[in-house]
Every structure is written in structure tokens, then in C-alpha cells.
Amino acid sequence: MAQAFPFSAIVGQDEMKTAILIAAIDPSIGGVLVLGDRGTGKSTAVRGLAALLPKIKAVTGCRYGCDPADGAARCADCATLRPAGTVAKSHLISVPVVDLPLGATEDRVVGALDLERALSQGVKAFEPGLLAQANRGFLYIDEVNLLEDHLVDLLIDVAASGENVVEREGLSVRHPARFVLVGSGNPEEGELRPQLLDRFGLSVEVKTPDQLAERVEVVKRRDAFEQDRDAFTAQWKKEDERIRRKLVAARTRLPDVAIPDAARERAAALCMALSTDGLRGDLTLIRAARALAALQGDATVGDAHLRRIAGPALRHRLRRNPLDNAGSSARVERAVNELLK
Known part of the structure; x- marks a missing residue:
């Protein structure tokens, strides 16, 4: 690879x-x-x-990389890889x-x-x-x-x-x-x-960067990576490790992040104001806000999380409005500013 x-x-x-x-x-x-x-x-x-x-751990010999700790999600082949009543052997992939x-x-x-x-x-x-x-x-x-x-x-x-x-x-x-x-x-x-x-x-x-310094930095880093991949990767290893620890901690913290009814009401009100179809937008907005709170180390979902994730969660769920020439991102931002002051 x-x-x-x-x-x-x-x-x-x-x-x-x-x-x-x-x-x-x-x-x-x-x-x-x-x-x-x-x-x-x-x-x-x-x-x-x-x-x-x-x-991640996977069942040894399984062609699908099944999780040995999740019996409900394993394939039929896994049952043939271990005797009845024993724990499946696993390895890291x-x-x-x-x-x-x-x-x-x-x-x-x-x-x-x-x-x-x-x-x-x-x-x-x-x-x-x-x-x-x-x-x-x-x-x-x-x-x-x-x-x-x-x-x-x-x-x-x-x-x-x-x-x-x-x-x-x-x-x-x-x-x-x-x-x-x-x-x-x-x-x-x-x-x-x-x-x-x-x-x-x-x-x-x-979007393609429109700031000169940012464009130069992109080219500079990519060129350094192509010239010596090992050295460039080692240079950023500590920062990658920091993100890895943060992500692993967020996964552990996720089930304990509280979602107040007020946050659910604000999410639903935002989806209603934007006339999103169905309830998938509401669910995604709440789940994404909870994951963002976990990533940031926050114990409770609040307006700041809803505000930051509303665009990615909802912009592709909007109906076309012939009376509104604004793009979907602008419509979401406008609704957020009105409801999440």
C-alpha cells in the first residue's frame, strides 16, 4: 500500500x-x-x-475482516473458523x-x-x-x-x-x-x-485556495512529500499521533455525550425552517453534533455544535426554491443565524 x-x-x-x-x-x-x-x-x-x-481486530482467516467482539455482525464463515464455545482467534489489520x-x-x-x-x-x-x-x-x-x-x-x-x-x-x-x-x-x-x-x-x-500564502504552502508541502516521503511523514508524525489520540478518545466519549431536549428542539426547528424532507436530516444533525462535541471534549451538545455542523448535515437535503436564488449553503447559514442566535 x-x-x-x-x-x-x-x-x-x-x-x-x-x-x-x-x-x-x-x-x-x-x-x-x-x-x-x-x-x-x-x-x-x-x-x-x-x-x-x-x-482494528479481525477474525483470523475471515475474508471479510469481521469483528471478533461483534457476534451479530459476523459472517457465516466465521462459525467454521473456531470450535463451538470457543473465542475466535483474532489479529490486527x-x-x-x-x-x-x-x-x-x-x-x-x-x-x-x-x-x-x-x-x-x-x-x-x-x-x-x-x-x-x-x-x-x-x-x-x-x-x-x-x-x-x-x-x-x-x-x-x-x-x-x-x-x-x-x-x-x-x-x-x-x-x-x-x-x-x-x-x-x-x-x-x-x-x-x-x-x-x-x-x-x-x-x-x-474550493481551490484563493490566498497566495495558502497556495504556496500547499505546493511546498506536497513537493516535500514527493521528494522524501519518509522524512516528511516523520516530520508530521507527532501531530498525526495527537489527532489519533483525540479521535480514539472521542469514540470512547461518544456514548456519554448528553443531548438535551432543547438541542433536539433547535435541530428540529432548523430542519422545519429549511423544509427538509423526512427526518433523516434531524437525525444526522443531532448525531453529527454529538460526534463533534465528543471530538472537542464537551459533555453536552449545545448551540455551538449545531451551528458548526448544520451546513454539512443539511445543505444537500434542501428542496429547490424558485423564489430564492441563494445557494443551499447561504440558506442554511441564514436559518442558523435566525434560530441559533
Whole structure:
């Protein structure tokens, strides 16, 4: 695996980095959609975060990297890897980051019959796909707005259930496929289908830096990384370690963060003022605010957390308003200023 650019060395793009950290703290938020110009560090941030995350325990010999401590989320194969009544053997693995290319076939994504074993041994065996590889990690889709419709339908089903089901060629396989979905794209090249757009918990906007000093610093750091990756990574190791400790502490703290009824009421009022469809916006806003509070070391969700995370949680859930020419970000900001004074 290629060495990742240190997460802490990414210049600017604070909203994107915060959103990715929040999704890593609480994967139930539903992933992150990153929209903006090419070459603004979208894929760099995802791989950088995965590289600094602590390794996770996985059942030894399991093709899906199942969690030995979570019996409900394990695959059927895990039962064959240990005698009844014994604890499954485990080992440490890196958090997977899997790229889903636009040209991927359905078989490559969901898995299919292992033709080599079928022809050489006459055995019907399942060859896991990209969804299996991404279990308990990140599934990254660049240019997600250009993804083919049949793959979009697959992702919607798996994202909703956390399980991949394959029924084809005489095979009947189901396995866990729980991952943080991260998509990136340029809105000028096409829009996402509403069904997939709604599955992303957070949506952030990234732009090419317009400050001279910031642009120079981006180029300077990237060039230093390409010249000597080991030395550059060592230079930022301490800061990456600080972020790692902060993230691990936030995961531990998350269940204990209190959400007052007043915060729930303000979140609901904000969603009502923006006329968001359904209740997924309310849930995402509260969950993201709780994860942000955990990240900041706060014991209770307050207006400051709702204010900071309202844009990423709600901007992609707004209906078009022909009487309001303001963009979705401006509409969210306006509602926040009115309701969270």
C-alpha cells in the first residue's frame, strides 16, 4: 500500500477534515460527500485519515475482516473458523480504504463465482468483491456523480442494510458490508441521484485556495512529500499521533455525550425552517453534533455544535426554491443565524 500523505499536513479545507473525522467517530452518520474542484485534497484526506486510525481486530482467516467482539455482525464463515464455545482467534489489520472505480462491473463490486476454482476443482466458491474488502473501513468513490445507475442502486441497498447479498450462478452468499461511504465529485459534471445523495450523512464543499500564502504552502508541502516521503511523514508524525489520540478518545466519549431536549428542539426547528424532507436530516444533525462535541471534549451538545455542523448535515437535503436564488449553503447559514442566535 502506497504511503499516505499525513492527514495533519493538509492545508486548510477545515470543513472537509472535520466532517471526515466526525464520520470516523460515528459511522452511523452515513458517510461524507465532498464536492468541489479537482486537486483540492479530497482523496488525500480520506487516505490520510485511514492511515492514522488505530488498527482494528479481525477474525483470523475471515475474508471479510469481521469483528471478533461483534457476534451479530459476523459472517457465516466465521462459525467454521473456531470450535463451538470457543473465542475466535483474532489479529490486527489496518482500516481498509477501497476505491470503487467508475468502470467497475457489478461482479467486481458485489463479488461473483470464483471461476478459477470452478474450472480447476469443480467447486462453486465465492470470490469477494469491493464491498467485502471495504467492510469496517472506507469505500471511496471519485466522481460519484458519474456512477452508473445500477451501481448506485446496489450502493443504496447495501448502505441501508449494512449487508451484501449475492444470489447468482448457483451461489447464495450474504456477508457484512459496513463502511463509511465517501464520495467526491465536481457538481458541474452532473448531479447525483436524489436517492444516493440522501444516503450521505454530511456534504462539504471544497474550493481551490484563493490566498497566495495558502497556495504556496500547499505546493511546498506536497513537493516535500514527493521528494522524501519518509522524512516528511516523520516530520508530521507527532501531530498525526495527537489527532489519533483525540479521535480514539472521542469514540470512547461518544456514548456519554448528553443531548438535551432543547438541542433536539433547535435541530428540529432548523430542519422545519429549511423544509427538509423526512427526518433523516434531524437525525444526522443531532448525531453529527454529538460526534463533534465528543471530538472537542464537551459533555453536552449545545448551540455551538449545531451551528458548526448544520451546513454539512443539511445543505444537500434542501428542496429547490424558485423564489430564492441563494445557494443551499447561504440558506442554511441564514436559518442558523435566525434560530441559533
